[in-house]
Structure formats: C-alpha cells, structure tokens
Amino acid sequence: GAGVSQSPRYKxxxxxxxxxxxxxxxSGHVSLFWYQQALGQGPEFLTYFQNEAQLxxxxxxxxxxxxxxxxxxxxxxxxxxxxxxxxxxxxxxxxLQTSGSPDTQYFGPGTRLTxx
Amino acid sequence: xxxxxQAQTEISVVEKEDVTLDCVYETRxxxxxxxxxxQPPSGELVFLIRRNSFDEQNEISGRYSWNFQKSTSSFNFxxxxxxxxxxxxxxxxxxxxxxxxxxxxxxxxIVHP
Numbered sequence: 001g002a003g004v005s006q007s008p009r010y011k012x013x014x015x016x017x018x019x020x021x022x023x024x025x026x027s028g029h030v031s032l033f034w035y036q037q038a039l040g041q042g043p044e045f046l047t048y049f050q051n052e053a054q055l056x057x058x059x060x061x062x063x064x065x066x067x068x069x070x071x072x073x074x075x076x077x078x079x080x081x082x083x084x085x086x087x088x089x090x091x092x093x094x095x096l097q098t099s100g101s102p103d104t105q106y107f108g109p110g111t112r113l114t115x116x
Numbered sequence: 117x118x119x120x121x122q123a124q125t126e127i128s129v130v131e132k133e134d135v136t137l138d139c140v141y142e143t144r145x146x147x148x149x150x151x152x153x154x155q156p157p158s159g160e161l162v163f164l165i166r167r168n169s170f171d172e173q174n175e176i177s178g179r180y181s182w183n184f185q186k187s188t189s190s191f192n193f194x195x196x197x198x199x200x201x202x203x204x205x206x207x208x209x210x211x212x213x214x215x216x217x218x219x220x221x222x223x224x225x226i227v228h229p
Contacts, residue, residue, distance in 0.1 A: 031215075040221070041221055042221050043161070043219050044219075045216045045217070048216070056216070059216075089159060093161075104163055104166050105163075107160055107161035107163075110159045
C-alpha cells in the first residue's frame with residue numbers, strides 16, 4: 001500500500017475487555033513504532049521494532065500492554081483487561097531504515113480506543 | 117532529557133492571513149533532528165519537514181517556511197496566506213541521540229473563511 005494503515009479506526013471496549021490493534025507498515029520498512037496519543041497531547045512512545053525484533057518496550061505503561069511483529073511486517077498491539085485510562089489514539093509509524101539513521105517516520109491514521 | 121515546547125495551544129486566523137507557529141526545544145545532544153507534522157481531523161500525522169542540527173538554513177516550500185535558530189533553540193513554522201485547508205493540529209518533534217522522538221503538545225490552527 002501507499003501508506004501506513006491501521007485497523008480498526010475506532011474501537012469501543014468495556015472495561016476489562018482485551019483489545020487488539022493492527023498496523024500495516026509501508027512495504028519494506030524496517031522500523032516500526034507504536035505511540036499513544038492522549039486527547040490534547042502529542043504522541044508518546046510505546047515500543048519499537050526492527051524487523052521482527054522488539055528492541056525497545058520502555059514506553060509500555062504496564063504489563064497489560066503487549067506488542068508483536070512476528071514476520072517483520074504487520075504488527076499487533078494488544079491491551080489486556082482494558083482500563084478507562086487506556087482511552088487514547090494509538091498511532092503506528094514506520095520508517096525505511098534502522099533506528100540509527102535520521103530516517104523520517106511515516107504515521108498511520110491511528111486507532112481511537114474508548115474504554116467505557 | 118529532551119523537551120519540546122509549543123506554547124501556543126490554539127491559534128485562530130482569517131483566511132489569507134500569515135501565521136507563525138512557535139517551537140522551542142531543549143536537548144544536550146550536539147546532533148539532533150527537528151520535525152514538523154500536521155495532524156488534520158482524520159488523525160494521521162503528515163510529515164512536513166525534517167531539519168538536522170548542522171543545517172541552519174531556512175527553508176521555503178510553497179506557502180510554508182521554517183526558521184531554525186540554534187542560538188534561541190527555536191524552529192518556527194510560518195504559513196503564508198493561510199487557507200481553510202490548513203486547519204489542523206501541528207506538532208513539532210525533536211530526535212536526538214535516542215531514536216525516540218519527543219513531541220510537543222501541538223498547536224491547533226483554525227483558519228476561518
């Protein structure tokens with residue numbers, strides 16, 4: 001595809017439910033990032049993949065958050081036992097090169113998660 | 117630690133006015149990169165520009181221009197002759213030695229017809 005795609009675009013979950021958010025990066029992009037964007041704020045880093053390897057998960061807010069990218073392309077962010085404070089837009093970004101380069105990240109449209 | 121400050125929360129202008137969005141940053145890195153992104157209501161962050169710390173030349177792209185001044189740690193963004201389609205939230209971001217960018221809180225620009 002031409003850009004980064006994410007699905008679903010909107011997700012409403014009841015507190016305590018598990019959710020899975022999908023990201024399809026730009027074909028051939030090595031690096032993939034997940035961000036959380038609260039209302040009125042800038043994106044905050046969650047985790048980073050280089051191909052299938054999760055090199056940094058320092059931004060994940062709790063052990064309820066889990067991300068994977070098993071084949072080095074599509075990535076899934078899973079949130080277990082959702083809480084109201086998890087309500088946010090989850091953005092995925094990909095870049096062509098590895099983290100060591102000043103490569104530009106290209107963002108998807110995000111998934112807006114609302115936890116009731 | 118890195119920090120990006122976008123002091124203007126919201127700016128409202130009338131079409132055809134010029135508008136400048138401010139960005140002030142803090143970093144201890146000598147090599148770093150600055151970015152501007154546009155986030156329209158659809159939600160996707162659209163890349164506008166990347167500037168590295170060694171290049172202080174100002175840049176112009178159509179109605180957009182950027183003023184990078186290391187002396188004041190600022191990377192301001194000006195839209196000339198604003199249009200309704202420019203209405204969006206604009207984010208300034210900084211990436212230093214870490215690959216993790218730091219974003220400002222964004223400036224919401226509203227352009228009225």
